[in-house]
Every structure is written in structure tokens, then in C-alpha cells.
Amino acid sequence: MIVRAESARDHADCYMSLRHMPPVYVSDIPCTIRSHMEIRFPKKCEEIFGSLRGCFERPNSTGDPQIFTANELLPPNFLEENPHLTISDDKFVHPYTGKRNRYLVGDRFHNVASPHTHNTCRYHDINNCSSLHSYATSLAEVDNAKTKDKRLSSACSQNPNHHAFYNMLMDYDNNMGIVCKQKKEIQKRYPDHLIVRDRFLRFVLSDKIC
Numbered sequence: 001m002i003v004r005a006e007s008a009r010d011h012a013d014c015y016m017s018l019r020h021m022p023p024v025y026v027s028d029i030p031c032t033i034r035s036h037m038e039i040r041f042p043k044k045c046e047e048i049f050g051s052l053r054g055c056f057e058r059p060n061s062t063g064d065p066q067i068f069t070a071n072e073l074l075p076p077n078f079l080e081e082n083p084h085l086t087i088s089d090d091k092f093v094h095p096y097t098g099k100r101n102r103y104l105v106g107d108r109f110h111n112v113a114s115p116h117t118h119n120t121c122r123y124h125d126i127n128n129c130s131s132l133h134s135y136a137t138s139l140a141e142v143d144n145a146k147t148k149d150k151r152l153s154s155a156c157s158q159n160p161n162h163h164a165f166y167n168m169l170m171d172y173d174n175n176m177g178i179v180c181k182q183k184k185e186i187q188k189r190y191p192d193h194l195i196v197r198d199r200f201l202r203f204v205l206s207d208k209i210c
Contacts, residue, residue, distance in 0.1 A: 008036040016041060021048065023073055023097050024132065030054065030104040030124040047092060054104030055123035065123045072097040073131045085200075105132070 011033045015021060027033060034054045038045045051058050056068045086098035093100055105126040126132050186203055187195050194206040 008032045012037045012040060016044070020094055021092075021102055023094050023099075023101065024103050024105060024126075024135075025054075026105055026107050026126065026135070028107055030106045031118070031121045034104050034124075048100075048102050049104075052101075054102065056103060056128050057123065059120040059123040061119050065125065065128045068129050068131075070101070070129055070131045072099060073129065075134060103129070105129075 008029060011025075011027055011029070015025060015033070016037070025033075034045075034049070038053075053059060055065075056070075057066060085095045086093060087095065088098075090100065092102075094102075104124060105128075106121075106124050108126060122128075126135065183195050183203065190205055195203055196206045198204050
């Protein structure tokens with residue numbers, strides 16, 4: 001549990017503790033996180049990010065970033081077929097994308113509100129990858145702010161035990177709402193199929209509805 005504003009170290013510890021590091025990691029300080037990890041874990045960072053250093057292309061202090069496409073980063077509901085897990089002896093190959101590529105990108109809210117001044121930070125912009133345009137990071141920021149307001153308003157009238165339980169229920173309700181919304185969107189695209197969740201809790205298309 002983090003009871004203070006998270007730092008680059010918190011992000012780095014969380015990232016490095018994951019069994020399968022996510023293909024795309026979104027935060028408000030991607031440049032700082034990358035620099036922090038390069039100091040603490042130089043060899044592992046070289047294995048994970050290579051010369052791209054968490055960007056879609058090699059950062060250049062004088063050039064301009066280009067727009068890239070990476071279909072393996074598209075959300076499942078944008079794919080024609082259900083993705084298949086990749087089993088590899090290389091521990092850095094992600095089972096979902098089947099590739100080693102890892103990206104550290106900034107969310108759109110902070111990129112606009114408080115952009116970094118150094119030119120190389122522009123290479124961490126999530127908009128540099130057209131396949132990530134569907135990632136609604138700004139909407140997530142708004143939803144998080146609304147949830148935070150609800151929690152703060154409830155904290156004044158609850159003891160610690162009730163407050164912790166209330167937060168747990170709010171998280172569960174919020175997550176279930178997101179899952180139901182995603183399922184409805186997928187069902188609209190495939191009305192003749194049954195949408196179920198596999199053992200990894202991903203949505204998959206089952207047999208046609210009779």
C-alpha cells in the first residue's frame with residue numbers, strides 16, 4: 001500500500017517485480033522512471049529496453065519522433081481473431097505480443113498539462129504509436145479523479161476499518177463496471193457469439209448463440 005505520492009522508485013520497483021513486464025507502461029514520468037531504472041538495474045534495463053530505452057525509436061536530442069504502428073499492441077476487441085499465447089524460453093518475450101519490445105510512455109493528460117522540456121522526452125509520447133490511439137488514458141485520469149473525490153468525502157465519517165472496507169468495495173464495483181462495459185462493446189460487434197472469459201480473465205468468443 002502506498003500512502004504518499006508515488007515516486008520513480010515506486011514505479012521501478014513495481015515494474016521490475018512483475019513476472020511479465022507489460023508491453024506498454026503508462027505513467028506521468030516515463031523519462032524519470034527509465035533513468036532511475038538504468039541507474040539501479042543497468043544490465044537488466046539493457047536486456048529489457050535495448051537501445052530504444054523504452055521508446056518506439058532510438059531517442060535523438062535534435063530530431064523529431066516519427067509515427068509507428070505496432071499491431072501487437074492493439075486491444076483484443078480491435079483484433080479479428082483471439083490472440084494466442086506465446087510460450088518462449090526467452091523470459092523477456094511477452095506471452096501476449098510474442099515480442100521482447102517494452103515501451104514506457106506518458107499519459108495524455110500530463111503530456112498536455114505539464115510537458116517535459118527536454119527533446120528526448122517527446123519520444124515517450126503515447127501518440128507516437130498509432131496503434132495506441134484507442135488507449136483512453138485521459139478518460140482514466142478523469143475516472144480516477146471522480147473515485148478519489150468519493151473516497152475523500154467518505155473518509156470524514158468512517159473509522160479506519162470501515163474506510164478500508166469501503167475502498168475495497170468501491171474498487172470492486174468500479175472494476176466490475178469497466179468489465180461489463182467492455183463486454184457490452186464486444187457483444188455489439190459479435191452479436192451471434194457468446195462472450196466468455198478464459199483462465200487469464202480475457203474476453204474470448206465462444207460458440208455461436210443458438
